[in-house]
Amino acid sequence: MITDKVGNGYTPAYEQLAEEFLGWGTPGSYHAERPRILEIGAADGAGMEYFRKVFSTDEVYGVDIDPTRADIPNVTIADQADPGLAWALLPLPSPWDLIVDDASHQAGPTVRTLDNLWPTLRPGGYYVIEDWNYVQAASMWNLLAPVLFGRWSRYQYQGDVYNGAPFIGELSDVDSVRVQHGLIIIRKCGEPG
Numbered sequence: 748m749i750t751d752k753v754g755n756g757y758t759p760a761y762e763q764l765a766e767e768f769l770g771w772g773t774p775g776s777y778h779a780e781r782p783r784i785l786e787i788g789a790a791d792g793a794g795m796e797y798f799r800k801v802f803s804t805d806e807v808y809g810v811d812i813d814p815t816r817a818d819i820p821n822v823t824i825a826d827q828a829d830p831g832l833a834w835a836l837l838p839l840p841s842p843w844d845l846i847v848d849d850a851s852h853q854a855g856p857t858v859r860t861l862d863n864l865w866p867t868l869r870p871g872g873y874y875v876i877e878d879w880n881y882v883q884a885a886s887m888w889n890l891l892a893p894v895l896f897g898r899w900s901r902y903q904y905q906g907d908v909y910n911g912a913p914f915i916g917e918l919s920d921v922d923s924v925r926v927q928h929g930l931i932i933i934r935k936c937g938e939p940g
């Protein structure tokens with residue numbers, strides 16, 4: 748299986764993160780375990796296999812909305828915008844060191860997923876939103892503004908989660924945000940531990 752992460756040019760960013768994660772297990776580092784990775788939008792599992800190889804870990808899990816993906820090992824069938832997504836993932840080992848959102852590429856569900864799963868990310872971990880350049884500019888601002896300013900825009904959330912409207916929430920523990928070709932890489936404050 749070939750993942751689109753290669754064709755989209757994301758491999759240098761993931762290889763850089765992998766170097767950082769693999770350094771966690773060295774003497775004096777904060778984290779002796781292999782990283783735990785969650786990919787939202789697992790599709791055929793090629794991305795999960797890519798993460799296993801690059802991050803040298805078997806602790807890779809996925810979420811996909813398509814029930815035909817249920818036969819892929821470590822994939823949970825769920826909608827990324829479901830407010831109960833974090834609860835659906837409770838049987839899995841967490842907190843996560845890396846969460847990758849490669850699902851709908853729509854601002855509404857992407858923001859909902861970030862809001863729901865951010866608390867499950869380990870301090871010092873990374874949350875990556877792939878293919879952000881597929882989202883309309885105004886919707887993307889609604890997604891980025893809360894991260895950059897540490898809180899969601901002050902609009903009341905109304906209507907369907909797929910309409911792109913932001914909702915009230917808070918991300919007060921963002922350490923850094925990198926925006927690059929197709930990727931938004933958000934680091935959570937704190938040291939891995």
